[in-house]
Amino acid sequence: MGGITFQFQYLLMSLLGVGVGIIFGALPGMTATMAIAIFLPLTYAYDLNTSLYLLLGLYVGGISGGLIPAILVNIPGTPSSICTGFDGHPMAMRGEGERALKIGITASFIGGMVSLVFLWFFTPPLAKFAINFGAVEKFLIILFAMTIIAALSKGDMLMGIFSGFVGVLISLMGNFAYNGMNRMIPTSGILKLKMRNGFALLPVMIGLFALMQIFQEAETGMKENDFKTNLDTQTRKFKFSDLKGQGINFIRSAIIGTFVGVLPGVGGSAASLLSYSQAKNFSKHPEELGKGSVEGLVASECANNGLTGGALIPLLSLGIPGDSTTAVLVGAFLLQGVTVGPLFISENPILWKSILLGLFIANIFMFILMFYPIKWISKIINLPKGRLYPVIILLCVVGAYSANNGNMFDVWSMILFGFGFYILNKFGMTTAPFLIGFILGKNLEEYFIDAIQGSGGSLGIFFSSTIGNVIWVLIAVSIFYSIWDATKDSRKARKAAKAAK
């Protein structure tokens, strides 16, 4: 990797990131996204290059740590480990907990490495292709990302799109640099000054992914985990030969994870589910899946770590975050004044190499930190949340305050978004589409204004290019797919209800 002056500091940051990420991933209720959001302020003290090692470590560690509670107590630490418990937990129940954890860790490592290769090979050509995009295509790509986020997020498509557009609207609050006019903010008083630039990204992210989670936990009484995990008496020990015959499963699952990661907003749980169902379809013994099969465990863990590299592909080539965690990573770039998009790789070759190297090192650290001391690491799941959350609140306040070099308004914004979304979430509003809308909102406006200014106000400009029309087709397909999918699901639900009667 020419061009990078490698420093010992990078290794330390990566190690710190992976270690903290594993703790966040392993504790049910805490996520990789939360870890990155909380640790973003620390990146102020370093340049982006160094910060990336920390953030990528948190990302990889956070996704990987989720397998520990999934296997040992059948509660996924992160949504992306949803299928890990299907086979991992039955193995733990029959005294093969350590073996299951080691299989999961190895699968996670391979999944992460395969996705890294895809990231390395696919991002530069995609970015090169996107360099030719004008304002129209860039606008349509964002629109496509927003529809696909909602379309592919299982559940309520309309609410998903609605949440995304609310995010866009809120991101537009404040001054419009193009003509220097303010909009959607008070016209006088202290708030006019404080809100001149709208809401800052970091407080919003911390509010959404840390404070809101604590509100949800506080509502239900913040019950402490008291999981009984005994890894001392094992009936069968792990051997690398346990993974014999899993080669195709590894590759297939990692590729599924990577490609699901590429689709904006789909998330790790979908990668895990899709990969698991494919493993079942291709398995010679599908009846064994769900009863403690190595095949199922490999499929789930390989796919969710495959997602890490995949989600970075649209981020670094098009500037579109693949999931909420990469959306928070966009925040890290923006805070350091770096814009991600088609020009990112050509303008920041060293940063690009740092990302690849950072992911590579983070995966190696994840393997070393989790594989060998797994007996001790697995005790993390019983860390008392009642002691951790106050420290997290303290970090959140420090982070929000430092977002604009010391502004108490940002702390209030964080509390407002944390509490506001805790309530709105109960009415179906979803955080991931909202955050992606909030991050992309200003770009959406910029490209739209650029396009119509060039056309003298004619909206026909949005249908004038071939690439643009292809993106329109993709938008239509994603909407029709989601309508079809929702209809299919409701039919299934009605049939099931009838059968139950």
Add this chain to the structure above:
Amino acid sequence: MFHIDFKFSQAHLIVPRIIAWVLVILLVAILIRRIVRCIKTKKPFFNKDFRLLVKGWDKVRLIGYLVLLCLYPLAMQAIHFLPASIIFMFLFNVIFNGVEHVKGFVAAVKAKEGWSNPSFRSIIISLIVSVVSSVLIWLIFGTLFKITLP
């Protein structure tokens, strides 16, 4: 319909207005869908079983968390970061780990019970966690990394 009257002075309102209209349309679509579903399933429009908060929600932890969260920034402005953080971290620890320990702590002190009493232990741990975490974050963020603290 396929033309926007582009005026430089009004450019800042174009996209917010479009987004506002999109949101109105989406909201109407959500309402229509709800009405159709209610008619199909013969259920009332307003779900009587809907609960904003889960049954038996924890009043002390939820309200306590919200109140402390709102008072904490004010305290930081009034008495500065470190003292305010130590006090509020202690209070957060107490409400998250059970306010009943306060009573238990007082009783334990009166009965001259020490570490063996769970309430005594909980309050002392709260105190240690609040002092150590606040001082560490103040040192690491404020002194070592020179990040602006409240």
